[in-house]
Amino acid sequence: MRSRYTLAISGITLLVLFVGLLFAQNGNGEAPKLAFGSAQGASQVTASPGDTITLKLYLFIDNESGNRIAHIKLTETEVPDGWGLSFDPPTHTSDYNLSGIVTPIEENIYVEPKPVLPEKPTTNDAGTYYLSSPSGKGYLQAKAVDIIVKVPQDAQLGKTYNLRVGGVAAWYGEVGTVLFNQARDFDYKITVIQKTFSEQPMATNQQQPGNSTGIILAVVGLIVVGAAAYFLFFRKK
Amino acid sequence: MAKISKVVGSAIIFIGLISAVLASPSNNFFDIFNALFSTQTATASATVNAFVETSITNSTVTFGSLDPGSQNNTAASNPTQITNTVNSNTAIDIYLQATDLTSGGNSIPVANLKVAQTGSGTKTVMVEATANYLNGNSANNGYYENVAVGNSADFHFFLTVPNSQAAGVYSGTVTIKSVQDGQAPTI
Numbered sequence: 001m002r003s004r005y006t007l008a009i010s011g012i013t014l015l016v017l018f019v020g021l022l023f024a025q026n027g028n029g030e031a032p033k034l035a036f037g038s039a040q041g042a043s044q045v046t047a048s049p050g051d052t053i054t055l056k057l058y059l060f061i062d063n064e065s066g067n068r069i070a071h072i073k074l075t076e077t078e079v080p081d082g083w084g085l086s087f088d089p090p091t092h093t094s095d096y097n098l099s100g101i102v103t104p105i106e107e108n109i110y111v112e113p114k115p116v117l118p119e120k121p122t123t124n125d126a127g128t129y130y131l132s133s134p135s136g137k138g139y140l141q142a143k144a145v146d147i148i149v150k151v152p153q154d155a156q157l158g159k160t161y162n163l164r165v166g167g168v169a170a171w172y173g174e175v176g177t178v179l180f181n182q183a184r185d186f187d188y189k190i191t192v193i194q195k196t197f198s199e200q201p202m203a204t205n206q207q208q209p210g211n212s213t214g215i216i217l218a219v220v221g222l223i224v225v226g227a228a229a230y231f232l233f234f235r236k237k
Numbered sequence: 238m239a240k241i242s243k244v245v246g247s248a249i250i251f252i253g254l255i256s257a258v259l260a261s262p263s264n265n266f267f268d269i270f271n272a273l274f275s276t277q278t279a280t281a282s283a284t285v286n287a288f289v290e291t292s293i294t295n296s297t298v299t300f301g302s303l304d305p306g307s308q309n310n311t312a313a314s315n316p317t318q319i320t321n322t323v324n325s326n327t328a329i330d331i332y333l334q335a336t337d338l339t340s341g342g343n344s345i346p347v348a349n350l351k352v353a354q355t356g357s358g359t360k361t362v363m364v365e366a367t368a369n370y371l372n373g374n375s376a377n378n379g380y381y382e383n384v385a386v387g388n389s390a391d392f393h394f395f396l397t398v399p400n401s402q403a404a405g406v407y408s409g410t411v412t413i414k415s416v417q418d419g420q421a422p423t424i
Contacts, residue, residue, distance in 0.1 A: 030318035037290030176297025
């Protein structure tokens with residue numbers, strides 16, 4: 001009797017395992033789609049000499065667009081002389097187990113495919129940013145890289161400086177003659193301003209306010225009007 | 238006589254009023270007018286962030302087994318499709334680069350890899366990753382131009398194997414650069 005139970009439980013366990021493996025096989029067997037999504041938090045900003053500012057670069061993969069993890073590496077493509085630029089997370093090498101093979105991959109961040117949520121969650125997952133998709137489908141689940149910019153003390157007031165960051169998304173574990181990368185540029189314009197607002201007129205040929213001659217003439221004009229009115233309408237005939 | 242006095246008096250009043258207005262500290266009639274009937278404007282600004290998501294349908298290009306000296310072999314995986322997904326809010330220009338195909342110390346030059354927009358279309362030689370982009374390095378010079386949101390672009394790959402090419406499993410990389418329409422790619 002006991003052996004029958006054991007046999008039945010073993011059979012059920014095997015069946016569950018088989019079905020699970022079947023589903024897993026179907027998941028892995030889905031045709032690969034390599035997606036790379038990005039959104040710049042702000043591409044035109046102001047800063048003052050000596051400031052350190054942080055620009056957000058959001059990275060995402062809608063699981064309807066892609067079904068593989070993208071490894072994204074950023075590079076400084078265009079940085080003005082004397083300016084500092086760094087990334088958080090910084091470029092680093094991590095080991096990944098790709099189908100049983102440990103592979104070192106150089107990246108700043110990796111991005112997994114995630115569904116677009118119909119509503120913004122009330123509680124945030126740490127490190128997840130919810131971006132309203134232009135599609136109107138809902139909220140993309142994004143990760144972010146901080147682009148940290150150090151403005152030099154001698155940056156010219158009023159001048160707009162261009163910065164460009166390059167990003168390359170790579171996918172690993174695929175076998176073929178030609179593999180694909182996706183590359184993208186992220187442009188930023190930073191206008192240098194003073195820390196506090198001030199305004200002073202510079203022109204010298206404008207009329208000064210409170211012109212006393214004008215006031216005197218206005219008073220004289222009004223006196224003339226008053227006198228004329230008196231003689232015209234109130235003086236006894 | 239009384240009529241003449243009234244006319245002269247009215248004229249003096251008119252001239253006096255005009256003098257007072259013109260001689261006022263602002264010395265500008267329109268300033269006074271504007272002060273009485275002014276409209277103030279405030280500037281409102283909002284920046285809409287650029288979203289770009291692109292998706293490649295085939296993860297690799299596969300040619301299978303080829304013979305040395307064979308010309309323009311069609312990739313078994315053709316076409317590869319790149320979609321500017323609905324999560325984008327801008328049209329894109331697509332630029333291409335590629336590397337040599339290597340196997341150990343042997344290589345097939347990048348110039349032997351060609352791409353076309355259709356199976357029977359014009360085959361264009363790929364360019365080396367560190368030098369240039371296809372079709373060029375300037376703005377609005379992509380291999381595909383102005384791919385709208387939700388639209389796709391097809392890529393057909395062809396490979397010529399040089400005579401006496403050493404046997405081996407060769408592989409390389411194609412980089413697909415999506416550039417916001419109207420911008421130039423960075424080398």
